[in-house]
Amino acid sequence: MKRDGQVRDVIGNTIKEKKLLSGAIVCTVLGAVLVSLVPPLILAQIVDRLTAGKDVTAVLMLLYFGMLALTGLLESVREGLLIVFGQKITHALRSRLMKKFGRLTTDNVNRQEPGTLVSRFVGDVDTVEKLFTSGIISMFADACRIVSILVVIWFRNRGLSLILLLLLPVLFLFTRQIQKRMLAAQIENRRAVGRASAYVPETLHNIRTIHCLKKETYMEEKYDQYIGVSYQAMERTNFYDAVYSPVILILNAVVVAVVMLLSASGNGKILTLFGMSAGTAVAVLSYISQIFRPVESLGMEIQTIQSAIAGIHRINEFFALEEKKEHPKSTGVRATKEVPFVEFRDVTFGYEEHVVLEHMSFKVMDGEQATLSGRTGAGKSTILKLLLGLYEPLEGDVLIHGVPAVQIGEEERRRLFGYVEQSFHMVPGTVRDQITLFDERITESQIRKAAELTGLQDAIEGLEHGYDTICTPELFSQGQWQLLSIARATAAGPSLLLLDEITANLDADTEKTVLQALNRAAQNRTVISISHRTSAKMGKIIAL
The missing domain is CATH 1.20.1560.10 (ABC transporter type 1, transmembrane domain)
Structure with a gap:
């Protein structure tokens, strides 16, 4: 410290x-x-x-x-x-x-x-x-x-x-x-x-x-x-x-x-x-x-x-509060057919004295889609946080292409994985800023491609100032905000999508629209999702 x-x-x-x-x-x-x-x-x-x-x-x-x-x-x-x-x-x-x-x-x-x-x-x-x-x-x-x-x-x-x-x-x-x-x-x-x-x-x-x-x-x-x-x-x-x-x-x-x-x-x-x-x-x-x-x-x-x-x-x-540990940065995450894209190797993790995951092991190969399934509190969201490198396991290894998740550098993170939460968190700024999160490496063509992929292109271009419109909570519907969240996650072209109950707060019609956008976004990508709804489950099931 x-x-x-x-x-x-x-x-x-x-x-x-x-x-x-x-x-x-x-x-x-x-x-x-x-x-x-x-x-x-x-x-x-x-x-x-x-x-x-x-x-x-x-x-x-x-x-x-x-x-x-x-x-x-x-x-x-x-x-x-x-x-x-x-x-x-x-x-x-x-x-x-x-x-x-x-x-x-x-x-x-x-x-x-x-x-x-x-x-x-x-x-x-x-x-x-x-x-x-x-x-x-x-x-x-x-x-x-x-x-x-x-x-x-x-x-x-x-x-x-x-x-x-x-x-x-x-x-x-x-x-x-x-x-x-x-x-x-x-x-x-x-x-x-x-x-x-x-x-x-x-x-x-x-x-x-x-x-x-x-x-x-x-x-x-x-x-x-x-x-x-x-x-x-x-x-x-x-x-x-x-x-x-x-x-x-x-x-x-x-x-x-x-x-x-x-x-x-x-x-x-x-x-x-x-x-x-x-x-x-x-x-x-x-x-x-x-x-x-x-x-x-x-x-x-x-x-x-x-x-x-x-x-x-x-x-x-x-x-005096504890800081994140300094880990040696990886020299680069490279996909190979022999090494799983995501691997949990005998992972144990808990918050303070409460153990959430105990000796957890699973693999997700490159291009594979998987859904985490289990009761509330079983540790599904915790698995995504471990993959994002927000926490470090107490025991075992959380690996992305053989590299510990906590060692993945800032420059690699956004091109490696995109994360979609249950609800959209707006940042101060324009529609463009919501998608890029002020990342200058994301080009205008990538922004428009992400909006088109999620079906938001017409809605955004229909605004008075288009992508330069200042965002307010009333600008989009709840479903459109969730689509914008998917556009944000895919804008940098990541090879891994992490989805955390993204349709949990949506009605049936809106859920259908979001799932269609999600299926387009998931093409040629590895996907790990959390969902209690049968309609939103993707690929193989990993039971917790």
């Missing part, structure tokens, strides 16, 4: 690839912090000159406002760079997630709830982006600002710096406790949102059954239950966030009051630590606001970071 897709690796690789951008962010962060220290010092000089009855020069005033403008400019540039960097992280993460999804085992793909999967690709990735745009970088900037202000205050008012040094560890412990509780609430909220998101498409998929059984109220209550868990988690998060900011504001006011009282006490020993000029007092008040403002903003940043950590945790869970 590969673990090279961890979030930290994606972020690290993005930082390495965007060194110039990363360096610019660091420079603007540090520049904004250092420049923001200057205006209070200039203001202190201005106030001291005024209280001493001296004139304030225009240069000093312009320097003060210039430093304020430069601070704002650097912070604006920093925000812009962070947005660009966050988008780079988002793109890299979503690309890696899709790459991982394509490498998952069939079991893991089937276990993914659509809503939970979508929430990972959208919501969780967005929280990671916010980790940089308004989270960890902002916390780094705030930490630098706090440290630099403490250094300046140490030379201006040592008593205040001592008070702040005693107070900051308490604030850190308080912040840490808030952090832990918010993380737990964020993770619980993410899970609840994933369940709720998965519930909506599931409800839509079964809406007819729900209406028939009058289960609308039950569905509403179930959805409310999932949403309720999410709301409770968010309420806890909002409570901790609401508690954090007032505590910081109160501490800010208390520190200012204490310092002002001590500086005006008249006691020589106290004034040694807290005494200061009017200008220094103005600067110190400004610095106190600056040091508590970033501490207060940590509350919002902590919430963002905890949400991102919860998202990273869920993304890493996805990255």
Whole structure:
């Protein structure tokens, strides 16, 4: 199982690839912090000159406002760079997630709830982006600002710096406790949102059954239950966030009051630590606001970071899922008269602890047609999945012309076999795209030949834009969709057709039309089919 897709690796690789951008962010962060220290010092000089009855020069005033403008400019540039960097992280993460999804085992793909999967690709990735745009970088900037202000205050008012040094560890412990509780609430909220998101498409998929059984109220209550868990988690998060900011504001006011009282006490020993000029007092008040403002903003940043950590945790869970094993690719599947086209050699297979096939063996020769027959759950569809290489047998061999099915390469698959399911699965795009599945190797003549073979040519050419008509569910009847499925399976000219109950959902007249198309498609091809209907059974019977 590969673990090279961890979030930290994606972020690290993005930082390495965007060194110039990363360096610019660091420079603007540090520049904004250092420049923001200057205006209070200039203001202190201005106030001291005024209280001493001296004139304030225009240069000093312009320097003060210039430093304020430069601070704002650097912070604006920093925000812009962070947005660009966050988008780079988002793109890299979503690309890696899709790459991982394509490498998952069939079991893991089937276990993914659509809503939970979508929430990972959208919501969780967005929280990671916010980790940089308004989270960890902002916390780094705030930490630098706090440290630099403490250094300046140490030379201006040592008593205040001592008070702040005693107070900051308490604030850190308080912040840490808030952090832990918010993380737990964020993770619980993410899970609840994933369940709720998965519930909506599931409800839509079964809406007819729900209406028939009058289960609308039950569905509403179930959805409310999932949403309720999410709301409770968010309420806890909002409570901790609401508690954090007032505590910081109160501490800010208390520190200012204490310092002002001590500086005006008249006691020589106290004034040694807290005494200061009017200008220094103005600067110190400004610095106190600056040091508590970033501490207060940590509350919002902590919430963002905890949400991102919860998202990273869920993304890493996805990255940790088992991937398909890498098998040596075959050098090419070549038909020979001596070797069976399809052979199951003492195959045993099961899902988890449930064994479906046990010591199964059979052969299908080149050009032969065979029908798998057996009770529901006997493993007929599983045999087709093994032939498609979606699963690997626990024991034995699944061979196509002597080559293990799992070793057949991507380039060979579509020209080797075509697969027709019980119902048609439409992809976004035109009628042509439904047939080709965006395979550029399939020519226009092959597309038209496949449509003619299934009897759909006239129906397609009768559409307003012919093969370029955008597909919608209402475009064809159920039987025509199944014919289109056969056209898709035969377009690349495969030598093996795998048919899985393709007439199970059709009426008698439509079934007759589909079977006629199927008989034309089966000419000069090896066919393995599954069917419970006698009329749809082809060739020899393989009993399970």
